Amino acid sequence: MNVLKDWYESHRSSCDCSNNHYPLTMEEVVIGQDGITQLHRFLREKGYDHVLLVCDDHTLSMVNLITCEELKSCRFTKSFLMPDDQGDVLADEKALVRVLIDTSSDVDVMIAVGSGTIHDVTRFASYKMGLPFISFPTAPSVDGFNSMGAPIVVNKKKITFQTHAPIALFADLTILCEAPQEMVAAGFGDMLGKYTSLVDWAFGHTSANEPFCPTVAKMTREALSACVANSDLIKDKDKEGIRVLMTALIQSGMAMAMFGQSHPASGAEHHLSHFWEMTFIEEERKQLLHGAKVGVAAGIIADLYHNDVTHLLKQDPNSDDALVKGLIDMIPSGEKLRRLIYQVGGKATPNELGIADHLLQESLQKAHHIRDRATLLRYRNSLTLTS
Ligand SMILES: [Zn+2]
Ligand SMILES: [Zn+2]
Known part of the structure; x- marks a missing residue:
């Protein structure tokens, strides 16, 4: 189930270059048909009481899929990020305050339900509030889901803050295949x-x-080569193609995490x-x-x-x-x-x-x-x- 974690650890333990290589901080990394079920299992196992899901217009329906099943003793609330006049949700002061307002004192975990921007907002807000967050990517659009850096727009300038990585990542292939x-x-x-x-x-x-680390370079190139070799399947949004792309994006993020x-x-x-x-x-x-x-x-x-x-x-x-x-x-x-x-x-x-x-x-x-x-x-x- 955690093939990617094993992939990470095998490279980390075998590299003998002189650079520091960080252990993976994510407890689980799941890409599969049953991403939502696996997420529910994880929430149950962790015993969370109150989960805050961060989403926008594009991902509200996914939040509804996640919250439609009652989990024993676990309450869901959502934080909905509004688009600006250009129709964009930015990871800016406004979005951060929205999440802070929506985080009541008994929330014990946040979930980023969306693409890169939602992750940046959730990553930063959860870090500042001392809460863990879980990644639930809804499109295979970027390699930063599992990163520690949160690029935030402050006074119309983008500043990257070092925060924290998600404690787990659940990618549901059925949802990812429906991405634009x-x-x-x-x-x-x-x-x-x-x-x-x-x-x-x-x-x-x-x-x-x-x-420089040759192992980290090799990990990144391996992810790149898999994408290029499967471009036809990726174009067709075939399940296997999307699995390859999402895997590669996470592997690229992992290579960065290992190198720091x-x-x-x-x-x-x-x-x-x-x-x-x-x-x-x-x-x-x-x-x-x-x-x-x-x-x-x-x-x-x-x-x-x-x-x-x-x-x-x-x-x-x-x-x-x-x-x-x-x-x-x-x-x-x-x-x-x-x-x-x-x-x-x-x-x-x-x-x-x-x-x-x-x-x-x-x-x-x-x-x-x-x-x-x-x-x-x-x-x-x-x-x-x-x-
Ligand atoms: Zn990039
Ligand atoms: Zn190395």
């Missing part, structure tokens, strides 16, 4: 971003001695995505799905590394161009990545996503400042930009 195609494509896009993040990570290690940092799953493609997101928040524009942005950004970064960066490396007497070229060659062409995104029904270009060319150009010049990390984008900008 664009959310499935977003999850796939978040995974495609690992092609570029893994190379940025290896580059950061060789060029700036950033910490986001290096394996987040490189220049995520920095571009964050830059676009912050611009959209400032301009009060309707938000784009995280994974949709990451997938598009991965295609852009792939093109940039195969062309600009490869040229720069040849001219740079300080670089080990053969080694870095070898890394870049592990990334498929931008064209191949865009084909994969189209294959699962996603949007593959900035234009299709509504990212204007001036924003794209600005982000390519500035996004490397988002994190202090030695990516190839930062390398490129350090050589081509004067500031």
